[in-house]
Amino acid sequence: MSIATIFGICAACLVGLGLYGLIAQPQPLRKILAFNILGGGIFLLFGAVARRGAAAGMGGDPVPQALVITGIVVAFSATALGVAILLRLFEETGGTSLRDTPKESQSEETNS
C-alpha cells in the first residue's frame, strides 16, 4: 500500500460522503457544504493520480496538480454564488427552502 493508494481510497470515500450529503441534506447551505466535500474528494483523487505519476525527479505529475488549483478556484466561485443566491432568497422570503413558493400567482404579476 502506498501513500497514493491511501489517499486515493480516502478520496473515493469523500466522494461518496459528499454525494450523500448533496442528495440527502435538505438545507441548501448544507448541500453547498456537501458539494465542497465532494469537490475535495475529486481533487484529492486527482492528487493521488498525480502522486502515482511521480517521475523525472518530481514528487508528482505537475499537470493534474495545476488542474486541481484551477478546480479549487472554480469550486470556491461556485460556493460564493450559491451563498449569494441563498442570502438573497432569505432576504426576500425569510426562509431558505428549496420547495416551490406556494403562491403561483406571484409569478404572473412579475411578468407584467
Add this chain to the structure above:
Amino acid sequence: MSVALNVFTIAAVSFGAFFFLAGTVGLLRFPDTLTRLHALTKADNLGLGLIMLGLLPHVAWPFGALKLIAVWVLVLVASASASQLIARKVRDT
C-alpha cells in the same frame, strides 16, 4: 553534537505536543468559555513555541529560522486577538 540536537528536538517537540494535548483537554473539560479560552491559548501558544524551538536547529539559517519564528509570532497575534474578541462577546452577553 547532532545527537544532542536531536535529543533537544525530540524533547522540545514532545513537550510542545503535550501542551497541545493539555490545552485540548482543558477545552473539553473546563466549565465555562473564559476558562476554556485560557487553557486553549496558554497551552497552544506555549506548545507551538516549543515545537518551533525544537525545529529551529533543523532549518536553514537565517531565512528558514526567521520564517519559523514569524509563524509563531503571527499565531500569537492572531490567537491573542481572537481570544480577546471571544472574551468580549462573552462579557457583553
Add this chain to the structure above:
Amino acid sequence: MPPEAMASPNAGGFLVLALALPVAGILLVFLAGGRYGRGITLALLVAGVGIASVIAGGVWRTGDTVTYLAGGWAPPLGIKLRADGLSAAMILVTSVVTLAAGLYAPHEFRVPPGKPETRASLSFWVLLLSVWAAMNAVFLGNDLFNLYVALELLTFAGVPLVCLSGTPLTLTAALRYLLFALLGSALYLLGAVLLYGSYGTLDIGLLAAQIRPEPALWLAIALMTAGLAAKTALFPVHIWLPPAHSGAPPAASALLSALVVKGSFFLIVRLWFDVAPRMTGAIAGQILGAMGAGAIVFGGVVALRQARLKLLIAYSTVAQIGYLFLMFPLAAEPNALAGGMFQAISHAFAKAAMFMAAGLMAGVLGHDRIADLSGIGRALPITVFAFGLAALSLVGVPPSGGFFTKCLLLSASFTAGQWWWAAVILIGGLLAGGYMFRALMPALTDPEIPLTLPAPVSRVREIVVLALAVCAFLVGMFPQKPIELLQIGRVHLPEVAPP
C-alpha cells in the same frame, strides 16, 4: 519555443478569435458599464457571425477539421482547439441565436437617461457574452479539462440569467439549477480524473486511440454521462428546468432553452462518438434512449396540462430534449447522429423564437395565461404567426427542421430494427401537436372586448422572432448540405484492440 508552434495557420486563428472575441466583449462591457453593453455586444456579435461563417466555410471547403494548438503546445501537455463539422454547425447556430437575443433584448435592459448603468443592464450583457464564449469553448474544446472549464463558464452564465428579476420564485429556481449544475460538473470532472489516471491524457483524440474496454473507462463514461445528463435536464433529472426556464426574462429563457442545455448535451455526444466510439455498450445506449423516450412522453403530457404559456414552452423543452437522446441507442446508424444534431439545431431556432414570442405576448397582455390569450392573434399577427411557425417545426410538419429530424431518426430506428423508438417519435409528435394546438387556439380567437395595445410593439423584435422561426422551418428545406457538413471530421476508428 516548442517546434509545434506553427499549426494550421489559415483558419486556425479564427478558432482563437471565436473564443477571444466574446471574452474581450465581457471585459469591455465590464469596464465601460452597462450603458454601452448593447452597442459593444451587438458589434461583436455581428463580427462573431462572420467568424463562425469563416470557420464553417473553412471546414466545408477543405472537408477536414480545423485545429489550433493554444500556445503552440501539442497535447497531451498542451491544449488543442478543434472544429469538426458538428462544432462548425453549432458555433454558427449559436452566434445567430445569440445575435437574435441581443437584438431582441435591449428593450428590457435599457438604461434610463441620467443613470450610468443599471444592475440588469450590466449583468445581462455580460452574461449573454459569457453564454456565447462558453458555448464556443464547448464546441471547439478538444481537451476534457478545458471542456470542464467551459462547462463551468456555462453554469456561471446560465444560473444568474434565471434570477435576473430577483423574485423569490426565480431565486429558488436558480438555486436548484445551480445545485444540479454543480453536481453535474463534479461528476464530469470525476470521470475526467479517472480517464487521466488510466491513460495519462485528457485530449479527446489521444484518448480515443488509447482507451481499452475496462471498468475504469466504463465508470468514467457512466459518471460523466450522468453528470452531463443532469445539466441537460434529461428526464428524470429535469425537475430544475421548467421553473428556471419559465421564470427568466424572455431573451434569457431563449438563450437557456435554445443553447445552454445543448452545451452539456454536446459533450455527451463527444464522449460517446469521439472519446469512446463503440465502447459504451448496447445496454447503456438503450438506457439513455429510454430516458429520452420518458422525457418525450412525460414532457409532452405535462405540457398539455399547463395553464401558463411560458411553462408550457419550458415543458416542451423537456420533451424535445428527449429526441436528442434517441441517437445513442441507434449510434451505429449514420442517420442517428445527424438526426440528433439536426434536432439540436432546429430546436434551438424554434425554441428561441417561441420564448421571445411569448415574451412579446406577455408584454402586451401583462400575463401569460393561455386561457386569456384571446385577441392576441389580431393584435400581434407577426408574433403569433412566428410562434405558430416554430410550433409547426417542433411538431414535425414537413418541410420543417423538426420534420427532417424525425425522418432521420425514424429511418435510423427502422434500419436498426428498433421499431420502439419510432413509436415514441410518433407519440411525441402527436403530443407536441396537442399542446401547441392548445396554446395557439385561444390566441386565434376574438375576445368580447377588442384588445388595445398599451404601447406599440417594436417591429425589430417581431422581425427577430419571425426570422428565428423561419430559420427553424427552413433548415429542413435544404437538408443535404448541413448533413454533409455534420459528417466532416467523423473519424470511424478501427476497433481498438487491447495492447
Add this chain to the structure above:
Amino acid sequence: MNVELVFSLGLALLILAVAGFVIVARGSFAAIVGFVAFGLMLSLAWMGLSAPDVALTESALGGGVTGALLLGACARLRRASDVEETLGLVGRGAALVLCLGVTTGLVGVVLCLPDPAPTLAPVAKQSLASTGLGNAVTATLMVYRALDTMLEKVVLLLALVAVWSLAPDRFWGGRPVFGSRQEKGGPLSFLARVLIPIGILVGIYLFWVGADAPGGAFAGGAIIAAMGILGFFAGVSAVPAVSAFRLRVALAAGVAVFLGVGLAGLAAGTGFLTYPENFAKPVIVLIEVAMTLSIGVTLALLVVGPPGESFGP
C-alpha cells in the same frame, strides 16, 4: 509499514471522520467549523502527496476563505424560518446505496490503476527550459495550459458579476455592507493593522517565488484576498463601490493582460498565448502580477457579497 505510511493512514482516517461530521452534524455552525478543519487537514494531505502548490491554495482558499464565506452566511441565516422536510427513510436508503456504489466503484478503479502510472512529468520537466520557469506547476498553469487558466479567470470574474447581479436594484452602484462597524479600535482593528501589511507582503512573496518554488498567483492572490476581507471586516478599509472604475480595472486586469498577451502573439504570427523567445519569463511575470491583483480583489469581493448600500455619502 514506515512512519510516513502510518501518518498518512491516520490523516486519511481523520479526514474521513471530519468529513462525516460535516455531513451529518446537527447544526450548520458546527458543520462549517468542521469544514474549516477539513480544509486544513486536506492541505496536510496535499503535502503528503508532494503537491505543496496545491496545499498552499487549499489551505488559503479551501479552508480559510471558504470558511469565512460560509460562517458569514450561517450568521445571517440564523433567523431563517424553515420547516425542512428531510428525505424519507426509503429516499435516504436509496441515496446511501447509490453513494456506496459510487465509492466502491472508485475504490476498485483506484486499486486497479495501471502500473507504471501514465504521467506527463517527464514531458513537463523537459519543456521547462524553454519557459524560463523552475516550477513545473506554474509552467503548466501559465504556459502549457495557459488557455485553461485564462478561461478560469473569466469564470472568476463572471462569478463576481453573478453575485453582484443578486443585489436589489436600488442598491446598484453602491458599496457592499460587510463587517461590524462598532468595533473600531478594538482588538479586531488592531489585528487588521498588524496583520494586513505582513499578509500582503507574504502574498506578494508567494506569487514571486511561485516561478521557481511552491507558490504562485493563486496562493498569493488568496492570501491578499484574506487580508482584504480582514480589512473590510474590521472597518480598517472601506469596501469599494461596485461602480467604481478603478475597482473594475483591478478586477478585469488579470484577464485583460492575459488576453492582450495572447492576441499579441497571434498578431505577431507566433500564435495565440505564445511568449516571445528569451523574454518568456518577464512576460509571464507581468501576467502573473495582474492576475494576483485580480484574484485577490475578486476573491475578497466574492466573500463580501453584492452591494447593499445606496451610492453616495
